[in-house]
Amino acid sequence: SAGPQDLCMLSAEEPSNLVEARKEACWCRAMDEEINSIVESETWIMVDPPKDQKPIGLKWVYKIKKDPSGAIVKHKARLVAKGYVQRQGIDYEEVYAPVARLETVRLLVALAAQEEWQVHHMDVKSAFLNGELCEDVYVIQPPGYEKEGQEHRVLKLKKALYGLKQAPRAWNIKLDESLLSLGFARCPLEHGVYVKCSRGARLIVGVYVDDLIITGSSRDEIAKFKDQMMELFKMSDLGLLSYYLGIEVAQTTEGITICQASYAEKILDKAGMSECNPSQVPMEPKIKLRKSTKDQKVDSTYFRSLVGSLRYLVNTRPDLAFSVGMVSRFMEEPTVHHMNAIRQILRYLRGTINYGCHYRKGVEGEPRLLGYSDSDLAGDIEDRKSTSGTVFFLGSNLVTWASQKQKVIAISSCEAEYIAAATAACQAIWLSRLLAGLQEKEEQVVKLKVDNKSAISLCKNPVLHDRSKHIDIRYHFIRDCVETGKITVEHVSTGDQLADLLTKPLPRVKFIELRERIGIRS
Incomplete structure (x- = not known):
């Protein structure tokens, strides 16, 4: 008894x-x-x-x-x-x-x-x-x-x-x-x-x-x-x-993994989707979300609660960063259309519940900071602002990422990529200084990879020509970083641009390939 x-x-x-x-x-x-x-x-x-x-x-x-x-x-x-x-x-x-x-x-x-x-x-x-x-x-x-x-x-x-x-x-x-x-x-x-x-x-x-x-x-x-x-x-x-x-950490002979499987299960349980059919992508490639629609409104408190929970999940799941950031833009007056987008994310989560970041042990040589910066062009159909995506690696290990809507409207892909690179430069300088403090070594020169040659030329060229003279002075910060040797900017082909995952919804095959390459696995 x-x-x-x-x-x-x-x-x-x-x-x-x-x-x-x-x-x-x-x-x-x-x-x-x-x-x-x-x-x-x-x-x-x-x-x-x-x-x-x-x-x-x-x-x-x-x-x-x-x-x-x-x-x-x-x-x-x-x-x-x-x-x-x-x-x-x-x-x-x-x-x-x-x-x-x-x-x-x-x-x-x-x-x-x-x-x-x-x-x-x-x-x-x-x-x-x-x-x-x-x-x-x-x-x-x-x-x-x-x-x-x-x-x-x-x-x-x-x-x-x-x-x-x-x-x-x-x-x-x-x-x-x-x-x-x-x-x-x-x-x-x-x-x-x-x-x-x-x-x-x-x-x-x-x-x-x-x-x-x-x-x-x-x-x-x-x-x-x-x-x-x-x-x-x-x-x-x-x-x-x-x-x-809320983050589960496993330390093995191969390396360290972090994930939030238990937390993800709680989110699915809260949404009543613990037994839903899984999806292979968090957001359909051709989806267009608008604020002003005639769709039926949904409970905004419940919608915000789900978005808030998913945002915390992004701390170990960069593959969710763009899609969660997208639905976060509609918390004021969410509709059935927006709730369906969240359900798509949850269906994807159901199929990848044990996924997280894997950090490999003992990679040869001194770990170097490597960043990728990318942007779409006018992806937001409401205000035509672009979305910046950045990822940074220490050696081959993913350490930080961001998917953010830009604060200004870019009128060319060159400008959108340049603004994204400037944002990435700020993060790169902070990471380099922080790592130098932890290791008690000199600051590293951070390599930043961009897939737009015009934006790279703009980073290296101090001459303001007609296409760039309207760009806010704060975005020219990256020029100083390149001139002083704190950052080197290199071109990378669009197919190898790992930050592409954070700027727009991708087709299934491309999405899964990039997810694997940045180190997100079961």
């Missing part, structure tokens, strides 16, 4: 309030653990209520933690402050805290695969409780844990609580100070990344709030860093990186 704990583990429902939570032993234990953690951190002191300040309310938030397969790992109860009542300038000042971009995380993974390093993962328990507050903040006593006979008193916070506006910044300041004290240097181009060189070994740490990605050339240095962090904070050592922000 199942005991109370077993019944609780079988239940996948999260309680909505304290009364419901107290009916199950697992949630009572979770709340006790949270209170004990807060008390051990000396987060607050009990005081009489201030006359000039109203205390902030507290509430319990309950969450079931699951692994990628959907199995219940933990029941988590979090005591959260009702930070929405805080007023800027009185209860808090600055709230911003930097986190590592996901494209930076992909660069770290690609670098680790190239160098045959392991990637480790650590998590800070109750991270925000470590952040020290500069302001006077008062909260009520925790619901269900009021001190008997002192119910009228309030708690003055010494450290941050989840839900406070300034909590992320307070924690980031504390973590930053700790990492700098351990000999790390913060990367000036990415404030969520820290680098340390010790005894010839290089250690790199990527920070996303309370999640730490650790990689480097010495396993002993990684183990030493873990021990140091465990002395400073309450940490969970999660071993080799396997699951991060």
Whole structure:
């Protein structure tokens, strides 16, 4: 027969309030653990209520933690402050805290695969409780844990609580100070990344709030860093990186793969398309989407929810970047026609659910940055703006990509390609500088491949002729990059233009060929 704990583990429902939570032993234990953690951190002191300040309310938030397969790992109860009542300038000042971009995380993974390093993962328990507050903040006593006979008193916070506006910044300041004290240097181009060189070994740490990605050339240095962090904070050592922000990571002898199969399954389930017939392309080549149609309107909230979910999926699926970007343009008044386009994407997703980026290990020679830049011409039939597509590789490993509608109307294919190349140049310079900082080497000259010879001539030719004199000065940034030797621009045939995947819907055979060549596979 199942005991109370077993019944609780079988239940996948999260309680909505304290009364419901107290009916199950697992949630009572979770709340006790949270209170004990807060008390051990000396987060607050009990005081009489201030006359000039109203205390902030507290509430319990309950969450079931699951692994990628959907199995219940933990029941988590979090005591959260009702930070929405805080007023800027009185209860808090600055709230911003930097986190590592996901494209930076992909660069770290690609670098680790190239160098045959392991990637480790650590998590800070109750991270925000470590952040020290500069302001006077008062909260009520925790619901269900009021001190008997002192119910009228309030708690003055010494450290941050989840839900406070300034909590992320307070924690980031504390973590930053700790990492700098351990000999790390913060990367000036990415404030969520820290680098340390010790005894010839290089250690790199990527920070996303309370999640730490650790990689480097010495396993002993990684183990030493873990021990140091465990002395400073309450940490969970999660071993080799396997699951991060909804991204599944597999580290094998052949390389590292990242995908979002479980997340993709949730999207299909949410759309009621888990058993739909798969499609081989995410968007039909001849499709024309318009804003002003006489088609029946659909629920815009539901449409936006699906688009938002798919946009997060693009972090490991560049083959979806163009099609998801296209449907994102119609979120204001979506129609049945636009919803059918999303269903086509979901049908494609159903057939490629386990696809993701593969990073090969130990490629010979120093990894070089290589970019591809492409553009269609006036592909948007509403405003006749073009779509830029860029992809960048470290060696043979894909690290970053983008599919964006241009902000101006190009009147020639040369101009559209030139604007796309200028956008790619900005990304190339950032990647080159970031990689130089991680490797502690000089910046690389980035090779950028473009399939339009006129655009290449425009990049190299400082003379403004009739066809280019109207182009905004900001797009001539690429000329300076070429002149100073930061970027070299080369011609590539249209058939070998890998960024073509990000600019327009392609026929099935061409789409599958390019998808394979950029490193997206099951």
